[in-house]
Amino acid sequence: MNSQEIFEKLDRFAMPTYARQKLALVRGEGTRVWDAEGREYLDFLSGLGVNNLGHCHEAVVHAVRKQAAQLLHVSNLYYIAPQAELAQLLSENSFGGQCFFCNSGTEANEAAFKLARKFWREKGQDRFEIIAANRSFHGRTLASLSATGQPKYHQGFEPLAPGFLFVDFNDAAALRDAISDKTAAVILEPIQIEGGIYSAADEYLKQVRQICDETGVLLILDEVQTGMGRTGTLFAYEQYGIQPDIMTLAKALAGGIPIGAVVAKKEVAQVFGPGTHAATFGGNPLACSAGIAVVKEMTRPGFFENVTELSARFFEQLEEIKGKHTVIQEIRGKGLIIGLQLEAEVGNVLTPLLEDGIIAGSAGPNTLRFAPPLIVETAEIDRAVGSLDRVLSQMGATVK
Ligand code: PLP
Numbered sequence: 001m002n003s004q005e006i007f008e009k010l011d012r013f014a015m016p017t018y019a020r021q022k023l024a025l026v027r028g029e030g031t032r033v034w035d036a037e038g039r040e041y042l043d044f045l046s047g048l049g050v051n052n053l054g055h056c057h058e059a060v061v062h063a064v065r066k067q068a069a070q071l072l073h074v075s076n077l078y079y080i081a082p083q084a085e086l087a088q089l090l091s092e093n094s095f096g097g098q099c100f101f102c103n104s105g106t107e108a109n110e111a112a113f114k115l116a117r118k119f120w121r122e123k124g125q126d127r128f129e130i131i132a133a134n135r136s137f138h139g140r141t142l143a144s145l146s147a148t149g150q151p152k153y154h155q156g157f158e159p160l161a162p163g164f165l166f167v168d169f170n171d172a173a174a175l176r177d178a179i180s181d182k183t184a185a186v187i188l189e190p191i192q193i194e195g196g197i198y199s200a201a202d203e204y205l206k207q208v209r210q211i212c213d214e215t216g217v218l219l220i221l222d223e224v225q226t227g228m229g230r231t232g233t234l235f236a237y238e239q240y241g242i243q244p245d246i247m248t249l250a251k252a253l254a255g256g257i258p259i260g261a262v263v264a265k266k267e268v269a270q271v272f273g274p275g276t277h278a279a280t281f282g283g284n285p286l287a288c289s290a291g292i293a294v295v296k297e298m299t300r301p302g303f304f305e306n307v308t309e310l311s312a313r314f315f316e317q318l319e320e321i322k323g324k325h326t327v328i329q330e331i332r333g334k335g336l337i338i339g340l341q342l343e344a345e346v347g348n349v350l351t352p353l354l355e356d357g358i359i360a361g362s363a364g365p366n367t368l369r370f371a372p373p374l375i376v377e378t379a380e381i382d383r384a385v386g387s388l389d390r391v392l393s394q395m396g397a398t399v400k
Helices: 003-013 058-070 081-092 105-122 142-146 172-178 202-215 236-240 285-298 303-324 347-355 378-399
Strands: 025-029 032-035 040-043 098-102 129-133 164-167 183-188 218-222 246-249 260-264 328-334 337-342 367-370
Touching: 040 378, 058 285, 081 098, 081 260, 081 285, 098 105, 105 142, 105 183, 105 218, 105 246, 105 260, 164 172, 172 202, 183 202, 202 218, 202 236, 285 303, 303 328, 303 337, 303 378, 347 378
Parallel strands: 129 164, 129 183, 183 218, 218 246
Antiparallel strands: 025 032, 032 040, 098 260, 246 260, 328 337, 337 367
């Protein structure tokens, strides 16, 4: 099929849930992707925070091929070898917790909410409320949507699930005030990416951890998008000197194969006894084999030193062009998730970037988002920044 045929067919037979760019990508390798006519693009969005090792990483492709030829599915009524190995890798590379596997980020958060409520019910306490942050994003299923602090996503889907409260992000005093004898857990993203790429302040997560310790409230960190290396460490919480009680993962965990995971401290995890929670496809051999390859690649010596260097170069170059273009108001982010606050509609920048072969994204109407694969090359960063510089110069010229 050529691009036009793909557009027409998908528009006709799929639900119109996405504001799709007129682009049909059919092949990928590393940082590069190609459309149906063979035109090449640099993917500086990594799918949407998924292809952190780049497209079709050799180790992931090898693991998937091998597993696909051996065993695609068996039930969780039996023991699954790749699930065992991935659980061990996640546990040993995080805070020693136990894992539950599912298929997406929203599903991982649903499991985290259920786990937090069950934790308190097992203690005979009626603590069920979850406190989330304004501007947060936790997914599209009803409980995760109810925990999402952006009313625009709620519209048309009310009534939402009860028991979710909101406080301002980076305001520890507001959190402390909101906690009551009904509070089961707090859920936060270390960086609110969908909300505009706002990082938790260093002190904030430390204070939140302390408040949770004092009150017994469980701390859930949603690392669906910040996890798997995106911020320059395997998990973003590592940079804050704290540990969550529960962490949720998805997106980049299996290099492009659907997966979700919850990692919880053992005393919390143990309340999910047999029959309390389940997912037919959760922890299936194919996704877990891909996940094992991803974690092994990312935990190789030197992997994150390289990401840190790439990040420094990217931020430095963006700061340089910020000096030239007043339309860039602020640069935010960590590692290789970068947001540029623009005094312009982000669409006005995304379209010419795409025409120049650079795929970027948005995080709100005025925030340009870059999230290249962690294996991006310095020359590719230079090319993307050069392209942005040209696009902004042309915009400036048009405005004059
Ligand atoms: N949590 C965060 C922080 C996310 O960024 C996302 C998706 O963007 C989700 C949860 C939902 O993940 P999924 O789309 O896999 O359900």
